[in-house]
Amino acid sequence: MKRLILTLAALLCAPYTAIAAERVELSSDVYVEKISHDANGRKSVVLEKPLKVIPGDRLVFILKYRNVGDQAAENFVVTNPMPSAVAFQETIDGTELVSIDGGESWGRLKDLRVRMGGGYRNAVPEDVTHIRWNIINGISVGSQGKLTFRGVVR
């Protein structure tokens, strides 16, 4: 873990020496999660386009990536700052690192603390400012993936 952070730091600091043609396709989509119950009490969850969105609505963000280049991509890091009007809830895969300080430091949510009065409290999802996935194995040519997280409109 520590080594990974160091690697990332080195990576971020390294000057970009090669500007290549686009090798990775990326998209971000958001949907509103509408939960309804039919006459028999059966619950249905429908993802709708975010046309009618009001505070308190549940949002599902779907990030898709695909390697469209001719070589494997390594050190693959997906970073998503939370929009300020959206409170983070959870990711689907649970493998994310989060930051609660604007991207300065990263960790698992359960390990993070927020200073409160004279002490600390455990960080809660609403504290999250950034989400990051480190896809350590990289992505091979032509392969793709999807990352999903939930938030609530503040």
Place this chain on the structure above:
Amino acid sequence: MTSKLKLLVATSVIPLAVLGANPAYAEGTTAGTDIQNDVTVSYSVGGVAQTDETASDTFKVDRKINLTVAETDGITTDVAPGETGAVTTFTVTNTSNEVLDFNVSASQLAGGTAEHGGTDNFDITGLQVFVDSNGNGVYDPGTDTATFIDELAEDASIAVFVVGDIPGAQVTDDVAGVVLTATAREGGTAGGAVGAALTESAGANTTGVETVFADGAGETDGARDAAFSAGDDYTVAAADLAVVKFSTVISDPINGTTNPKAIPGAVIEYCIAVTNAPGSATATGISISDTLPANITYDAGFGVTTNGTYDNVAGTCSAGAGTGTFSGGVVSGTLNDIAGGGNSALVFRATVD
């Protein structure tokens, strides 16, 4: 704790300034706000860092119309018969995600159970509704004259006063129920007339800002109608006074103070006792006048005392510290306020001619 954890704890406490910079959306993100999600991918190919890939997605937050109206003090407003300008106070809160105007109106119950359990049996006259223009939470006649709420911010509350007169014929425990209804209207322009009526967006969704009514059902309004209502009531508490007058022979010229008789020359003490029944409103401005009967002479040496006490069990009075007057054959005096269950007495003496 591992070194990794220490690092995380140490570094994750710096940034509260950053967190604090996030706006606090108590009642939700303002309508029309764009929510833009940006995602970045960094990666290497063949050990060489590549240009980051970015993608983003934006949508608009729609307008959620919501409000609450609540009676402010949680108890009935005690009033006296004939009282004018009796006030009940409500609080209107804008829980929408936009600044809005609000119409406010009051209606009266026609029978039935009022807010605090009494049965509505009369109507207030001259019912009016005013907004707390100076924001002090107290009705100031002549100052709080606005009749609608202008530009109430998101999450803000304001007091609204229902003001009316109590008919003089009402008696203790009469109840008048009132309902205040606030209706959200378009905001955006300070001053002038109240904003236009709101309409909920119908038909297919668009990418623009739409309007959704999200309010609950109040006292007399339905859910999702951009209005909310709450009840309060007035309860009449009248004073219930009773007066007794009695006399006691204090002394006579033959027996002195031992079993005195009302013979000529005897000193008679008169007591006029006023009692206010338990549970009644405090009686104020009580004045007493009593014409002396013939054949007795006012005892100027003793004078007229007021604010005495009366023992209704023993049937005795004690002179008080206040003073009354005697003029033209009439004894008169003013008593202090008498609370429910209390009493007071006026005492004077005279001599039998």
